Amino acid sequence: MGKCSKDKRDIYYRKAKEEGWRARSAFKLLQIDEEFDILTEVKRVVDLCAAPGSWSQVLSRKLYLPAKAAKESGHGESDLPLIVAIDLQPMAPIEGVVQIQGDITSSRTAEMVIKHFRGCKADLVVSDGAPDVTGLHDMDEFVQAQIILAALTIVTHVLRLGGTFVAKIFRGKDISLLYTQMKLFFPRVTCAKPKSSRNSSIEAFIVCEGYFPPEGFEPSHLQSLLDNEAMGVNSDDDCCSRRLEGIHRAIVPFLACGDVNGFDADQSYPLPALSSSVSETSGQAGAGSVDYRTLSPVQPPIAPAYRTAIALSKQLEGGKKC
Numbered sequence: 645m646g647k648c649s650k651d652k653r654d655i656y657y658r659k660a661k662e663e664g665w666r667a668r669s670a671f672k673l674l675q676i677d678e679e680f681d682i683l684t685e686v687k688r689v690v691d692l693c694a695a696p697g698s699w700s701q702v703l704s705r706k707l708y709l710p711a712k713a714a715k716e717s718g719h720g721e722s723d724l725p726l727i728v729a730i731d732l733q734p735m736a737p738i739e740g741v742v743q744i745q746g747d748i749t750s751s752r753t754a755e756m757v758i759k760h761f762r763g764c765k766a767d768l769v770v771s772d773g774a775p776d777v778t779g780l781h782d783m784d785e786f787v788q789a790q791i792i793l794a795a796l797t798i799v800t801h802v803l804r805l806g807g808t809f810v811a812k813i814f815r816g817k818d819i820s821l822l823y824t825q826m827k828l829f830f831p832r833v834t835c836a837k838p839k840s841s842r843n844s845s846i847e848a849f850i851v852c853e854g855y856f857p858p859e860g861f862e863p864s865h866l867q868s869l870l871d872n873e874a875m876g877v878n879s880d881d882d883c884c885s886r887r888l889e890g891i892h893r894a895i896v897p898f899l900a901c902g903d904v905n906g907f908d909a910d911q912s913y914p915l916p917a918l919s920s921s922v923s924e925t926s927g928q929a930g931a932g933s934v935d936y937r938t939l940s941p942v943q944p945p946i947a948p949a950y951r952t953a954i955a956l957s958k959q960l961e962g963g964k965k966c
């Protein structure tokens with residue numbers, strides 16, 4: 645598939661490049677913010693699973709850069725917003741964002757995040773974490789659930805009372821269990837589907853507002869609280885979420901977010917013609933693309949996993965020739 649054809653099929657991919665976002669995911673956070681106002685009054689935020697960094701860019705542009713400009717003009721507060729971003733992958737720098745390279749499921753990474761806040765609590769924790777999808781839905785959902793559990797562990801250590809947690813979820817058959825778990829910590833839990841997230845994808849985001857852990861809760865007890873048996877669910881039952889009944893079962897509202905007149909992620913849009921441009925692949929994208937110029941990615945990955953794969957396969961090929 646040519647880049648030009650992807651620009652046509654995926655409006656948010658194209659818009660991301662036009663607006664200088666490193667990934668189309670930026671629009672998901674922006675649309676969630678439009679609906680839930682999650683960035684208002686936010687001074688400290690953690691961006692989990694942040695690479696290549698488009699959510700961190702949103703946080704920098706919406707929180708850090710305006711505060712810095714206000715401070716420089718003598719009107720702002722002296723303390724600038726603190727944004728801490730974590731990912732397994734290294735990320736090119738973003739103004740106002742402190743980066744930690746690490747695995748969010750490891751306690752060492754969680755401790756580093758906590759250390760950065762020096763005793764202060766965060767107003768918001770966001771997590772767009774996703775495993776490398778295998779296509780085996782049960783497996784993908786399981787790994788995704790582990791990422792959410794790790795994110796929730798960090799939340800219970802760093803989020804202030806009343807704070808907000810946003811996390812990517814896969815809406816599989818056992819999703820009720822996750823909703824029920826989140827309702828233990830947050831009075832308001834909503835499943836949000838931004839317009840920029842394709843309908844064909846089971847991806848959605850839980851927006852958990854008003855952090856309020858159970859009385860006497862110790863963050864170190866999280867594992868047992870989230871244990872199926874502690875929830876009154878038989879862990880041998882592979883359809884455990886169907887066993888969640890009565891007060892054990894939380895039903896959360898589902899909300900589509902993003903302007904109803906905005907772009908639809910599942911639709912193809914004609915490419916805008918540029919009068920003085922070079923056509924990269926006019927044949928591929930069909931009529932309307934003759935004058936279209938494909939933009940390069942805003943920030944190519946700095947250490948992509950495929951680089952190692954290519955190096956390994958070259959080594960193997962070299963070995964075979966000898």
Ligand code: SAM
Pocket residue numbers: 666667669670692693694695696697698699700730731732733746747748749772773774775791
């Ligand atoms: N929000 C990002 C953005 O806007 O650019 C995109 C995030 S991408 C969909 C998912 C990220 O999750 C990947 O960069 C991956 O490295 C990261 N990830 C997956 N498992 C992780 C883990 N255990 N610890 C840290 N990062 C992880």
